[in-house]
Amino acid sequence: MSPARRAVVVFASTLLTSCGDDAVGVGEGTTSTGTTGTSDVESSSGSPPAETSSTAIADESSSSGAPVDVPLEYARGVRLTRLVANQGMQIDLTVDGVDVDPADYPVRFITGRRTLVRAFWSLHASFTPRELVGRLEVTYPDGTVRVDDRPAMVAGVSEDNGPSFQWLLEPDDVRPGMRLRAYALEPDPSIATGELSEPPPLLPYGGAIELPLVDSAFEMEVVLVPVLHQLDGCEQAPVPTEQDVLALAHDLEQNNALQHANVTVGEPMPYTAPIGGQDMGFSPILAALAIRRDQDSPPDNVYYYGLLDSCDGFPGGLLGQALGIPEALPELANQRVATGRWQGSGAAAAETFTHEVGHSQGRRHITCSGGEGGPELDYPHDNGRIGSWGFGIHDFELRPPTKARDYMTYCANAFVSDYGWEKTLDVIETLTGWGDADIAPPDARVLMGIVHDDGKAVWWTARGTVPAEDGASIDARVVWTIEGLEHTTAVRQDALPDAPRGERGIVITAALPEFATAATSVRLSLSDGREIAVDRAALR
Ligand SMILES: [Zn+2]
Structure with missing residues (x-):
């Protein structure tokens, strides 16, 4: 057993018991006393210990590292009813002893991500409350078997928001082709009471079950830009510490199918x-x-x-804002921009950060408070509920599906939903696949702008193109007057998320014609008939 593994064991068996008002600590009902152990053993026979004719099961774990053959028997008076796994969202693998069809799993899981496994019990009437050992056997395609024994105080009803057997698999343990099987064992057969159930307390009954995993790289790169606000003699900018950056990275990692969020701090931007x-x-x-x-x-x-700590306050009610809701296309890299209030720390800024970056990942709002503009219409749960049990891979808290709300709502108790998890999983895989390559045409540039309902607008240019397959608005166009001749270019219109006062700002992307800087007049002609002058200074 490596020192690192030992640290995780201690962490898992002590800190997991903490719980907040709106979350359930996964350690409830367990104790940190007794022997715990994990060992990787080579299986010579290929058949798991429980497949032997005896009810005795060899305990391959030890604290010294040397295998000690201490037989443990199946626990008496108890059966295992449900086996679940959770990487942020939960998959029920076996329910009432029956394996769930993988086609009915609410989400996909990924390799290399921390995973919580839990097994729930039901007790015979004659069961005497006592500490049992929950064993998780993880079998890999190369024949390696990892055995993880965890003690748990077994009493009362075992359910999602209550006690269970539980095991924490670290990222290196979550590998393609892995299969799971759980057992309830008797640490001291001399005090066992009741009958052995039939089948005995193990899941799945028919043999270890494969945990399907998408085996790909899932990473995000985020550059934090502290906005150095300089106004009327005031000058201030957020100064994120390592801990602040970690808090932001962890929030992204908890709420996205990620192996790693690489969050760095860039040079402050004077404003x-x-x-x-x-x-x-x-x-x-x-x-x-x-x-x-x-x-x-x-x-x-x-x-x-952008991290904001303003000299003159903020627009009322506005916590953050994103530049559009781009699809996972390299040409739209110029829209992967958002900003939000710093609020004094990374921990305090995290919820807005994850929401706004969510827009930059292509996510629309989810309706909960009713104030969310431009919501997703096919969201499958009422009031922005998350649809499955949530689990924080860094804070170890469980979020009930009835209490937590998708992080793209404006409601409290924000967390990822099954819907949001699935939606961004593909985006993350696609963007990670680009690596550090510059895929967008290096020289092509576009005119970009944000136009508000009252006609006020800001304009700039950026590298990119108007995506060919995109439904660039047919009616909207930019009209350029160059050397006395009018040229028109196609326009892509995106909704501006989180626009203040419920207005519908739009993000404009338009192709630049040749000699754009020589234009004597540039105007945006919108489909609703409005004509907006484009600031030609933005073209230089
Ligand atoms: Zn929003």
Whole structure:
């Protein structure tokens, strides 16, 4: 047993018992006393110990590292009813002793991610409450068997928000082709009471069950840009510590199918315009951040997020804002930009951060408070509920599906939903697959802008193209007057998420014609008939 593994054991068996008001600690009902152990053993026969004719099961775990053959018997007066696994969202593998059809799993799991496994029990009337050992056997395709024994105080009803046998698999243990089987064992057969159930307390009955895993790289790259606000003699910017950065990375990792979120802090960005004392929300800051991203020219998969600590307050009610809701296309890298209030720490900023980056991942709002604009219409759960038991791979808290709300709602108790998990899993896999390659055409540039309902707008240019397969608006166009001749270019319109006061701002992306800088007049002609002048200074 490595020291690292030992540390996890201690962590898992002590800190898991903490729980907040709106979450359930997964350690409830367990004790940290007794022997726990994990061992990787080579299976010579290929058949798991429980397949032998005897009810005795060899205990291959030990604290010294040397195998000690201490027989453990099946626990008496108890049966195992349900086996579940959780990487953030839960998959019920076996329910009432019956294996669930994998086609009915609510989400996909990935390799290399921390995974909680739980087994629930039902007790015979004659059962005497006592400590039992829960054993999880993990079998790998190369024949390796990992045995993990955990004591648990067994009494009363075992359910999702109550006691269970539980095991924590670390990322290195979550590998393709892995199969799971759980057992309830008697640490001291001399005090066992009751009859052995038939079948005995193990799951699944028919043999170990495979945990299907998507075996791919799942990572996110986020650059935090502290906005250095300079206004009327005031000058301030958030100064994130290592701990702050970790809090933000962990929140992304808990709420996304990720093996790793690589969150770094970029150079502060000086910003001299009012933030609170103006009426365009965070649009001017998003424009500045988009220009900054364009100047840095990072790979297309990199997200930019501005951290705000304003000298003059904030637009009322506005916590954060994202520049559009781009699809997973390299040409739209110029929209992977968002911003939000710092609120003093990474932990305090995390919820807004995950929401706004969620827009940059292509997620729309989910209805809960009713204030969420432009919501997803096919969300399958009422009031933004998350649909499955949530589990924080870093805070070890369980979130009941009835209490937590999708992080794309405006409601409290934000967490990922099965719907959101699935939606972003593909986006993350696609963007990770790009690696550090620059896929978008290196020289093509577009005109970008944010236009508010009242016609106020901000404009800039960035690397990118208007995606060919995108339904660029037919009616909207940009009209350029160059050397006396009018040229028109196609326009892509995106909704501006989290626009203040319920207005519907739009994000404009338009192709640049040749000699665009020589234009004497540029105007946006919208499908609703509005004509908006484009600031030609933005073209230089
Ligand atoms: Zn939003």
